Amino acid sequence: MTLDNVDALLFDVFGTVVDWRSSVTAELEAFADRKGISRGTVDWGKFAQQWRTGYIVNTRKIAEGGGGPSNVDLLHRQLLDELLASSEWATIANYWTEDDRQYLNLAWHRLKGWPDTTEGLYALKKQRIIATLSNGNVRLLVDMAKHSDLPWDAVFSGDLFGSYKPNPKVYLGGPQQLSLPTEKCAMVAAHIHDLRAAASHGYKTIYVRRSGEDVGISADVKSKTEGGDVDIIVDSFIELAEVLKRK
Amino acid sequence: MTLDNVDALLFDVFGTVVDWRSSVTAELEAFADRKGISRGTVDWGKFAQQWRTGYIVNTRKIAEGGGGPSNVDLLHRQLLDELLASSEWATIANYWTEDDRQYLNLAWHRLKGWPDTTEGLYALKKQRIIATLSNGNVRLLVDMAKHSDLPWDAVFSGDLFGSYKPNPKVYLGGPQQLSLPTEKCAMVAAHIHDLRAAASHGYKTIYVRRSGEDVGISADVKSKTEGGDVDIIVDSFIELAEVLKRK
Structure with a gap:
């Protein structure tokens, strides 16, 4: 061989x-349930994909010599904050407290x-x-x-x-x-x-x-x-x- | 608490x-048995201790900024060769082939x-x-x-x-x-x-x-x-x- x-x-x-996809999406859906956001109104799979895409784009940029966090926890958090500040996700941004952001940022530790x-x-x-x-x-x-x-x-x-x-x-x-x-x-x-x-x-x-x-x-x-x-x-x-x- | x-x-x-002491000594004694070196003639515990002492002295020296291998396999091998070149262990040096040195240097992986x-x-x-x-x-x-x-x-x-x-x-x-x-x-x-x-x-x-x-x-x-x-x-x-x- x-x-x-x-x-x-x-x-x-x-x-x-x-x-990662099922695990992160499930954590986001559980979060939505806790907040009383009805299931049909938000595409959490799309949110997870955008978070992941941000990670891929940024790690590649840094690998090629660009600036940015060398620690993925910091990078994931920066990307999460950017997503929630974007117009696309404006309707859900208010639900996220600082504690929620910290907790869900660690969803990537629980895959x-x-x-x-x-x-x-x-x-x-x-x-x-x-x-x-x-x-x-x-x-x-x-x-x-x-x-x-x-x-x-x-x-x-x-x-x-x-x-x-x-x-x-x-x-x-x-x-x-x-x-x-x-x-x-x-x-x-x-x-x-x-x-x-x-x-x-x-x-x-x-x-x-x-x-x-x-x-x-x-x-x-x-x-x-x-x-x-x-x-x-x-x-x-x-x-x-x-x-x-x-x- | x-x-x-x-x-x-x-x-x-x-x-x-x-x-480390029992493990390394046992490997040295098994080596001696394979070579037909009689048990009572060599203090293998002392040999093991000198090997270990060389490691302690040298890692400390390197930690303080001195030169030397940063990889312990290389350091252990260098120390083993030095021991076998010393007058104290001259009577057993001839028994050690290159293969023996390589094999017993890895005794530290088998503790x-x-x-x-x-x-x-x-x-x-x-x-x-x-x-x-x-x-x-x-x-x-x-x-x-x-x-x-x-x-x-x-x-x-x-x-x-x-x-x-x-x-x-x-x-x-x-x-x-x-x-x-x-x-x-x-x-x-x-x-x-x-x-x-x-x-x-x-x-x-x-x-x-x-x-x-x-x-x-x-x-x-x-x-x-x-x-x-x-x-x-x-x-x-x-x-x-x-x-x-x-x-």
Whole structure:
């Protein structure tokens, strides 16, 4: 098997390990219920998507050398305040107290795994080193791991290495801390751009198809044996643990 | 209880979490057996102690700004080669091939916990964030955790923060990554100098009495309620989990 020499699996987290969309939307809907905002009047899924999009745009800008918070908690809060100050969400802004903003900003610490996540990670942990390589800050990732039973061997974050993916400092930092060449590491992600950036530094690549991630893209991703550019494609971590089993 | 506000426990590892002396001595004795070196002729406990002392002297020198490897695997190997080149160990030096040196240098990745360690850490993990704050490198700590079932929430090492304890960068790095003021962290160690350095940065302190550590010192360490300077003194992690239970 082409990945027999891989000693460590480095995981993207948001979307790959956890279902951010359902988790954040559910917390927003519960908030709306507490405030007496009727369900049909606000598209909370759209609100969650805009929050997430702001994160993606800003982490990428900072990774390329632009200014902004290196800690995702601070970035998420700045983005939340901007959303609530925009005309689109003016009708709901008044409901949000300072306490609500603080509490819901930490919804990103309480994201739930996909149905296969915990079982799959426990199986993978028996075979390899499993670690995060996420743009989320360490505290966020630690809280999430405790909340959703994610048994990481190590928690690596962009903040720890001074930038965000796709900055090379992040891709090189994880393997360096594990005393491994990048060729002995595989990046696991539901986003092809993450895998392509990792591969440019020598990583092996594992693509996980996840509902709502890489929309309009994932169907065209092919493995090397199919003429594409990723090493392995799977639909779950449980499947991955089967595929990676060393004979 | 004085430590109710503590959200994270940061652990010294060598001597506090794992019994380096028995583990390393046992690996050296097994090596001697494989080589046919008779048991009575070499004091392997003394060899282990000299290796460890070299580590303590050198990490401290580097922490204070001196030169030397920031990665403990490299430092351990350099010290091992120096020991075997010394006149004291000349009679055994010839037995060590390059493979033996590489293999036994990694004995520090295979250290075993004290009898209470694993059960105690699982209990503490339910109450607080538990993380290493060790001079060992991340890979060493990850290998050791897998080998000896140490369920860390996060693995922090000196190398990750660019120095060794007692350099302030290390004591400040862990809490910063956990988004906590040092006052909400407790340092857990079997070495009073480690706790005093941590306390100087605002940490709470937990002293664990461990056989063979702080020899000639540990009996004089007192808690604040006894007129001393540490917050809590315990004899095991299981006892610590009982003491820290939030009512």
